[in-house]
Amino acid sequence: MADERPRIGIVTGEKAPELTDDGRAIVSGLRERGYLTAPTIWSDSTVDWSQFDALVVRSCWQYYDDPDAFRAWLATVEQNGIVVVNPPDVIRWNVHKFYLRDLETAGVSVVPTAYVERESDVDLGTILDRNGWTDAVVKPAIGTSSSGVWRASTPIGPGDEDRFETQRAERDLLVQQFVPEVTDGELSMIFFEGAFSHANRSVPAADDFRAHPNFGVATDAFDPTASLVDQARTVLDAAADVLSIDPATLGYARVDGIERAGTFVLMELELIEPYLGLSRADGGVDRAVDAIDATLRRRSDSIARELP
Structure with a gap:
């Protein structure tokens, strides 16, 4: 008898075919909740996308090499009626960083x-x-x-x-x-379904300014003030208004910026494949998986029916 549990593809890229540590933790959590899961490379032309009930986009970082192909892939999975986390319209908007202009127009404090x-x-x-x-x-x-x-x-x-x-x-x-404040650390606030989960601070190497692992950044857990969390949440609210969605539609989001005199200033809003730093947060994996599970159930009647 065929296994009728919902099949979830965890979308990755050629440089992380077996997923990251966070991705593997999410896979384990989803399996515990009754899903069949498998890492799947978005650019693999041999994949039959119709086999999946849903897709969770996690580590397809090289999409910028061929953004048109990435957009075409999104169109393909949409045509197959597959639920995607985060939604394709959100991903398409977030692919091009001119989205910052939309947020600035909506009143968000953005790095000039x-x-x-x-x-x-x-x-x-x-x-x-x-x-x-x-x-x-x-x-x-x-x-x-x-x-x-x-x-x-x-x-x-x-x-x-x-x-x-x-x-x-x-x-x-x-x-x-x-912004010189970045040398003291870029702040990343992680939200699941619009609710704050945890935060990280990434301090660039002494001879660099880029807050990314490729350039020797040091990242640690960070305990933000309630004011900073609220300000980061307004970024999600503004994005939701621009996209005409409920913030809870965003299974996961990372709001990156710096603190300037108590004010959060946005650098980027990561809605496609952000590092989530789950291992640095107590309960981070459970919150991430709970949010993905809830998002899938809410957006798919068939998944909601098939799982307890």
Whole structure:
């Protein structure tokens, strides 16, 4: 007799085919709740996506290499009627970092940012001069893991202008004012179904500014004030308003930023495949799995019927 338990694909990429530690912990938790689970590479053309009742997107960090293919994959799973956590519309919006402009318009305090469209004719020196910045960070608008992120200071030399022009010819970019508070640690607030779970602080290496493991960051658990948590929650509320959804629709979310004089300033909102730091939080794995389980049951009548 065929096993009729709901089949959940844990979506990953070619660089993490067996998932991360967090991903494997989520798999174990979902299995304990009655799901059949398997890591599945989003770009694997041999996968029959129709076999899955739902997908949980976890570690597909290299989607920025071919964002059009990633969007096409999202369309494919939608056409098969598969429930996806987080929802495809949320993922599509979050793929391109110009979403920060939407949040800024909605009243969120965002690190001062210039939004540079591909093949525009503005140069880096002009952007810094117009904004009165002496130090800035350049980021691809579609990117993960701090790939292609670099720092520039005035006066802008020809080498940096050439580098900027090369990137600008290929893709949309963000130019953000460098915020010195990041050297004291980038704060990451993790939410499950809109409810705060835990937080981490990531301190860049002494000779760097990027808060990512690829560049020697040191990350530890962090106990934020109630005010910081509330401010991070308003970011989720603003995103939910932009997307016309309930914040509880977001199975997981990570709100990244810095603290400036008691104010939380947003750097990025991670809704696709964020590190969740579950091992650093007591009960973190259970809260993550509970949220995914509840999201799947709420969004799928068949899953709700099949599980106790």
